[in-house]
Amino acid sequence: MNSPYPDVAEQVVEIRDLDRRFGTKQALDNISLTVPRGSVFGIVGVNGAGKTTLIKHVLGLLRPQSGTVTVFGRDPVADPVGVLSRLGYLSEQHEMPDWMRVGDLLAYTAAFYPKWDHHYADTLVESFQLDPNVKVRSLSKGQRARVGLLSALAHRPEVLVLDEPSSGLDPIVRRDILGAIIRTISEEGRTVMFSSHLLDEVERVADHIAMLHQGRLLFCGMLEGMKQAFRRVTLRFQEAIDRPPRLESAIDWHGSGYEWTAMCRESDGDLYAQATMAGGEVVAATVPSLDEIFVAHAALEQTFPPICEE
Amino acid sequence: MQIHVTPQDGVPIYRQIVNQVKYLIAAGRLKPGEELPSIRSLAEQLVINPNTVARAYRELETAGLVAKRRTAGTFVADMPSPLARRERKRILCRRIDALLAEGHQLGFALEEIVSLCYEREQILQPSLEE
Amino acid sequence: MSVCGRAFAWHFWHRFPWVTFGGGTYLTFLISAHAMIPPERWSAIVALCGLAPVLPFLLYLLMIFSFSEHADVFVKDSGYPAYLFRHPLTSRALAGWPMFIGATTIAAVWLATVMLVLRPTFTVVQHEFALDMREPIDWVLPSTLMMVCLLVWLQAVIWTTFPLVLLRACAAVMVVAGVPSLAAVAAHYGFSPAMTCLWTGLSLPAAYAAAVIGINRARHGDAPHWGVPAPLISLINNTVGRRCSQFLSPQAAQRCIEWHRSGRLMVLITFASVVLLSVLFCRPNFKGSVLIILLLPPYFSLFMAMALGGMGLQREQIAMSPFLACRPLSSTGFVVAKLQAAAWACLLSCTIAILGAVATLYFGGRADRLIVLGRMVAASYSGPQIVAMSVVVLSGYFVVTWLVNVQALFVKLCGRAWIDTVLGITVGAQLLGSVYFGLTLYSSQSMQANLSAYRSDVPAALLSLVLLKVLLASIVVRAILQRRLLNLRQIGKCSATWAGVCGFTILAVLYWIPATVAAWYEIVLGVCVMLPFSRLGLAPLAVRWNRHR
Numbered sequence: 001m002n003s004p005y006p007d008v009a010e011q012v013v014e015i016r017d018l019d020r021r022f023g024t025k026q027a028l029d030n031i032s033l034t035v036p037r038g039s040v041f042g043i044v045g046v047n048g049a050g051k052t053t054l055i056k057h058v059l060g061l062l063r064p065q066s067g068t069v070t071v072f073g074r075d076p077v078a079d080p081v082g083v084l085s086r087l088g089y090l091s092e093q094h095e096m097p098d099w100m101r102v103g104d105l106l107a108y109t110a111a112f113y114p115k116w117d118h119h120y121a122d123t124l125v126e127s128f129q130l131d132p133n134v135k136v137r138s139l140s141k142g143q144r145a146r147v148g149l150l151s152a153l154a155h156r157p158e159v160l161v162l163d164e165p166s167s168g169l170d171p172i173v174r175r176d177i178l179g180a181i182i183r184t185i186s187e188e189g190r191t192v193m194f195s196s197h198l199l200d201e202v203e204r205v206a207d208h209i210a211m212l213h214q215g216r217l218l219f220c221g222m223l224e225g226m227k228q229a230f231r232r233v234t235l236r237f238q239e240a241i242d243r244p245p246r247l248e249s250a251i252d253w254h255g256s257g258y259e260w261t262a263m264c265r266e267s268d269g270d271l272y273a274q275a276t277m278a279g280g281e282v283v284a285a286t287v288p289s290l291d292e293i294f295v296a297h298a299a300l301e302q303t304f305p306p307i308c309e310e
Numbered sequence: 311m312q313i314h315v316t317p318q319d320g321v322p323i324y325r326q327i328v329n330q331v332k333y334l335i336a337a338g339r340l341k342p343g344e345e346l347p348s349i350r351s352l353a354e355q356l357v358i359n360p361n362t363v364a365r366a367y368r369e370l371e372t373a374g375l376v377a378k379r380r381t382a383g384t385f386v387a388d389m390p391s392p393l394a395r396r397e398r399k400r401i402l403c404r405r406i407d408a409l410l411a412e413g414h415q416l417g418f419a420l421e422e423i424v425s426l427c428y429e430r431e432q433i434l435q436p437s438l439e440e
Numbered sequence: 441m442s443v444c445g446r447a448f449a450w451h452f453w454h455r456f457p458w459v460t461f462g463g464g465t466y467l468t469f470l471i472s473a474h475a476m477i478p479p480e481r482w483s484a485i486v487a488l489c490g491l492a493p494v495l496p497f498l499l500y501l502l503m504i505f506s507f508s509e510h511a512d513v514f515v516k517d518s519g520y521p522a523y524l525f526r527h528p529l530t531s532r533a534l535a536g537w538p539m540f541i542g543a544t545t546i547a548a549v550w551l552a553t554v555m556l557v558l559r560p561t562f563t564v565v566q567h568e569f570a571l572d573m574r575e576p577i578d579w580v581l582p583s584t585l586m587m588v589c590l591l592v593w594l595q596a597v598i599w600t601t602f603p604l605v606l607l608r609a610c611a612a613v614m615v616v617a618g619v620p621s622l623a624a625v626a627a628h629y630g631f632s633p634a635m636t637c638l639w640t641g642l643s644l645p646a647a648y649a650a651a652v653i654g655i656n657r658a659r660h661g662d663a664p665h666w667g668v669p670a671p672l673i674s675l676i677n678n679t680v681g682r683r684c685s686q687f688l689s690p691q692a693a694q695r696c697i698e699w700h701r702s703g704r705l706m707v708l709i710t711f712a713s714v715v716l717l718s719v720l721f722c723r724p725n726f727k728g729s730v731l732i733i734l735l736l737p738p739y740f741s742l743f744m745a746m747a748l749g750g751m752g753l754q755r756e757q758i759a760m761s762p763f764l765a766c767r768p769l770s771s772t773g774f775v776v777a778k779l780q781a782a783a784w785a786c787l788l789s790c791t792i793a794i795l796g797a798v799a800t801l802y803f804g805g806r807a808d809r810l811i812v813l814g815r816m817v818a819a820s821y822s823g824p825q826i827v828a829m830s831v832v833v834l835s836g837y838f839v840v841t842w843l844v845n846v847q848a849l850f851v852k853l854c855g856r857a858w859i860d861t862v863l864g865i866t867v868g869a870q871l872l873g874s875v876y877f878g879l880t881l882y883s884s885q886s887m888q889a890n891l892s893a894y895r896s897d898v899p900a901a902l903l904s905l906v907l908l909k910v911l912l913a914s915i916v917v918r919a920i921l922q923r924r925l926l927n928l929r930q931i932g933k934c935s936a937t938w939a940g941v942c943g944f945t946i947l948a949v950l951y952w953i954p955a956t957v958a959a960w961y962e963i964v965l966g967v968c969v970m971l972p973f974s975r976l977g978l979a980p981l982a983v984r985w986n987r988h989r
Contacts, residue, residue: 085768111693203317
């Protein structure tokens with residue numbers, strides 16, 4: 001690949017053995033992951049799983065308690081200017097100075113980025129139908145998100161970091177945001193890192209994925225790899241049973257009577273042999289959607305060692 | 311080109327695109343030599359990752375259904391590919407499978423179903439000729 | 441008190457437990473001081489020491505009970521907390537209970553102040569400031585009613601929705617400035633206390649009615665909105681918008697935020713107070729008026745320092761907001777922007793105060809004194825000497841104001857509420873302790889005699905303090921270099937600027953304090969003890985600590 005940034009390694013973000021504790025709560029537990037250049041990296045997990053904490057570490061807003069975080073090969077805490085000037089960030093609350101007019105906010109943001117593209121910013125203002133003379137305070141939530149997105153995009157950052165970009169927004173603004181992600185990666189070499197719990201969105205645009213649960217990394221790697229790692233298996237039994245059978249690789253069961261459906265980890269041995277041993281017959285085995293994998297894990301009490309593809 | 315992807319069902323998105331393009335070619339809605347939308351514009355239209363579109367196009371290319379011309383874009387292959395016929399047959403087979411399954415469930419024998427097919431053909435014939 | 445009233449009282453108490461605690465401590469302190477110091481030793485100094493904390497405390501109470509700590513005076517919407525609108529209460533209850541609780545509290549605090557500080561010092565103060573007022577007991581009731589009147593009208597103004605943006609600000613200024621000026625006018629023209637009581641008492645129900653109507657409107661969203669004419673909007677946008685559309689550097693952009701946070705408020709408050717006081721003091725034989733006006737900028741900058749240190753987007757938010765933390769600006773850059781914004785605000789405020797002082801002298805019929813002074817100076821010094829002297833004096837005045845504003849910057853910059861609280865309590869206790877110490881010293885002859893014995897040790901003690909400060913400063917500089925917040929060249933530049941600031945301050949202080957009070961080296965050392973060396977150096981470290989948690 002002909003990268004426009006030849007001086008930088010192919011890994012844009014590199015996190016090694018990251019731990020974070022807030023009081024007694026373990027917010028992140030031994031996280032290791034890498035975000036390759038040019039990828040769309042989705043972070044999924046339930047509320048409180050540690051997605052925002054992870055993103056704040058990437059931005060340098062949180063100092064690693066143990067382990068290392070490097071962005072573009074630099075430490076975001078030691079060199080905030082070097083890292084942040086190449087990043088674009090959209091926070092979940094779309095927080096910005098309320099009293100500024102949209103035009104002032106853009107001018108304020110532009111002052112920090114030497115690479116700010118005024119022409120591109122004007123185009124975006126037009127396509128988002130923003131009025132530069134309106135105060136940020138009086139914008140609707142969707143317009144606010146658009147202003148935030150604009151100020152994260154217009155300096156054409158190498159990495160776009162979005163924290164829950166579309167929670168609570170209408171479909172049109174969501175489409176704007178996803179469109180921005182797609183345009184960003186269409187330009188060669190740019191990377192997008194975003195967290196979300198709208199899984200169909202993640203499934204549409206992400207190619208790499210990290211799944212967090214209670215601060216632990218359940219999976220990290222290519223989206224396809226993740227989907228291949230799970231199977232949704234329906235078993236039919238000779239007689240009705242009132243409790244799901246024990247199956248080593250199953251992480252979540254639902255069903256009743258003769259038919260039970262399990263979410264299974266492909267890596268844990270031969271499913272069919274296990275099913276036969278449990279006294280059932282496999283009547284259907286499909287690739288699950290991300291949604292189903294997510295729900296199965298959210299119901300999970302114990303945790304498995306993470307599946308990581310490097 | 312009308313393509314619709316649904317991430318919710320388990321089928322990978324690139325496979326959904328491949329299947330739908332194959333269907334469009336088989337149904338004649340994509341003529342040989344017709345240009346497919348560029349990767350970027352299709353990605354923006356469907357709101358999906360451009361790499362996914364690229365992967366689908368690669369798969370179609372290896373299957374011989376589309377051809378990439380340097381600098382010009384991606385076009386539906388000129389030759390009426392045998393694959394197209396095979397694809398049409400595959401689509402029909404799926405419908406027949408469903409018909410047979412439902413027929414057996416409702417208690418019809420195979421002969422009865424075949425004769426019903428002839429009967430329906432007779433009824434539909436005049437309307438088809440109009 | 442009904443359940444609803446108790447709920448409101450609980451609400452106020454739980455939002456600001458420290459205020460209640462601090463107020464209680466202070467009142468206890470006053471009562472003990474009152475019991476300890478014999479009446480013949482009370483003086484204006486004692487009264488000032490006793491009053492200085494009460495005035496901010498009263499202002500704070502005004503803010504709390506009008507819910508204006510979250511409200512912005514520059515918006516149209518009601519400042520009443522919207523979550524209270526959803527309670528199943530009538531608008532009369534929503535307006536009435538905070539008014540009742542607030543009025544009772546303020547009246548109690550004011551009565552305590554009057555009884556414990558003002559009454560004992562009344563004769564002395566009246567004599568020293570050439571006031572002609574009646575017997576204390578006459579103005580206790582009117583002044584209490586006046587305080588309550590100020591509170592309820594402020595509440596009414598904050599809670600009502602206004603059809604135009606600037607109307608609330610104007611109304612608030614009118615209330616805050618108008619009620620005390622009415623009091624002063626009444627005192628000046630010798631209205632009887634009964635008259636004053638009558639009109640303040642009558643205005644209370646009017647304020648209540650206004651607040652009820654205002655809350656009722658805000659609650660149901662039927663506030664009128666007057667549109668500004670479109671040509672005016674475009675005119676404003678063309679002038680203001682174009683001015684703000686380009687920032688030359690990241691620091692300039694950041695300075696704009698800091699100016700908005702605390703700078704412009706300080707200038708506005710100084711302006712309003714200077715105008716008000718100049719009008720009040722425009723009388724021929726009013727001693728000390730110029731001094732009071734000139735002391736306003738340092739006094740206000742002490743309070744603005746609290747707002748200046750915050751790193752949130754809201755004024756009261758202390759932790760660094762992610763929006764600011766994600767700006768690609770070094771932690772030092774944030775500090776520099778704050779220092780610059782504070783410098784501009786102080787410069788403007790000082791200028792306003794000086795102009796106000798001159799205007800007071802001129803319109804008070806004391807211009808002749810100014811001219812005599814000018815002639816005296818012109819006669820005894822040469823032109824360059826006069827220029828140098830005025831530069832030293834003016835810049836010293838400005839630098840002192842600025843230092844008061846920025847000296848404790850690092851406390852808020854840490855972004856930890858507990859540090860703020862702990863240090864606040866420590867400084868408060870220290871202040872109270874020194875006032876207490878001063879009062880005991882003042883009241884006992886033997887201790888004064890003892891103290892003069894230690895007079896010769898003062899320079900050595902000061903010198904050791906200065907050396908300790910230099911040691912601390914070098915540790916801070918080392919920490920800054922280690923974390924690469926500044927490089928050696930920038931440190932050199934900062935030190936040079938700082939040396940200039942210190943020089944001006946020292947020269948100005950030397951100019952003001954006559955050599956008979958203390959030797960010049962004592963003054964220099966004393967000034968060095970007061971100057972924030974390491975505290976300013978701690979600021980970038982504090983920002984870094986706040987930013988990367």
